[in-house]
Amino acid sequence: MTAYLAGVGTSLPGEPVDNAKLARTLGVNEEWIDVFIGTRTRHFARDLDSGEVRWSLADICAEAAERAIASSGVAAEDIEFVVMGTATPDHLMPATVNHVADQLGLDQIPTYQLQSGCAGAVQALELGRTLITGGGYRAGLVIGGDVCSKHLDLDRDLSGAAPSDLVNYVLFGDGAGAAVLTAGPRGHRVALRRVLNRFTGLGREPGQVIEWFGLADRFEDRQAVREDYKAIEEFVPVIAEEILWELLEDLGWSTDQVDFLLPPQLSGRMTRRIARQLGLPGAVEVSCVAETGNNGNALPFLQLEDLLGKMTEGQRALAVAVESSKWIKSGFALEKE
Incomplete structure (x- = not known):
């Protein structure tokens, strides 16, 4: 199904x-x-x-x-x-x-x-x-x-x-x-062919921490949000490539069979760098972070909204997302029927 x-x-x-x-x-x-x-x-x-x-x-x-x-x-x-x-x-x-x-x-x-x-x-x-x-x-x-x-x-x-x-x-x-x-093709009729979701942070320090302060610790001298941006710059491009090639191999798709690429949306600068590094020159990049900011779990849907207005019958898209909090590989593949 x-x-x-x-x-x-x-x-x-x-x-x-x-x-x-x-x-x-x-x-x-x-x-x-x-x-x-x-x-x-x-x-x-x-x-x-x-x-x-x-x-x-x-x-x-x-x-x-x-x-x-x-x-x-x-x-x-x-x-x-x-x-x-x-x-x-x-x-x-x-x-x-x-x-x-x-x-x-x-x-x-x-x-x-x-x-x-x-x-x-x-x-x-x-x-x-x-x-x-x-x-x-x-x-x-x-x-x-x-x-x-x-x-x-x-x-x-x-x-x-x-x-x-x-x-x-x-x-x-x-x-x-x-x-x-x-369960059947309705509306935009885009098939969700694969979804990848895998923890990959064994033994690796978190790249991002968001604290939740309760009554017992709300006045402690801790930042609510901590970001190891150097680690993110180092590891996210590498993990993004791993996700891309794992999805392609699993699907049996070649690079020239991908019409659209939805790269990780960290920031305008990082996203441009990663999209170039992923090396799908024939695929149209679908990005939004330069205009929306990094709004976390909203980003793939913002990319999808843009994508669905562009896809035509038979076209394919790959999405790549990396979570740096404790390092998770994720992505998905779409095909318009």
Whole structure:
């Protein structure tokens, strides 16, 4: 059996924030953001001036899901499960996926929330595909999203911060995406041929840590977000190549049979570097991070939304995603029927 992508929807909160606005707010150098990160704009669920959180993760995930359902040709009452991947849930409990289901008016169906970084969206696709192909379900929602800005202290003096610390304030954005999976070709009629999801971090230090502070430790002198950007720059391109060739070998596809490449979306600069290194000159690159910021589990859906408007019958696409928190290989393969 095959699972199909019938529709995709996304949500980016608020107006885009450019590097000039971000630099003024944080008191950092705009040119450094342009050169070191290479991301031009991003979206925040939080108002940079007041610090107010204007949208919850559940809010933007529900909006993305509504758009995915509308584009799929599947009625909301025919959705039989919801799977969500996120690294930044609104609460430890209740699970954010259940707030999303509530906003969508869905009830009496299974819901699943996967706690993961950039690979969470792919893990959600894998679970959704399994429920379709092996669980007897006919249609379901797969969602990915993150609100990273709530973890950043906007009142902190960053004038003397090291680049490895500053990167967390300029790399990330907020957003959400969703896809409707079906048991037969509906809507966009794109077959999900393979999904790769594999832990590869044995004995390797995490590349990223996000703390969750409780009553006992919220006043400890720890950063909420820590990023080993040097390790990410070193390992992500290598892991991305491994994912690409593993998918090609598993599928029996040659490099010239891939029409579209969805590379890892770390930052504008890193994504350009990795796309060149993957070496698929005949494939059209589908990237978004330079305009959206790194919004974690929303990224594959933002890429998919762009891709589905371009694919024609018989065309193929490969997506590659790397999670650096404890190093996960992930990716998927698509074919338009």
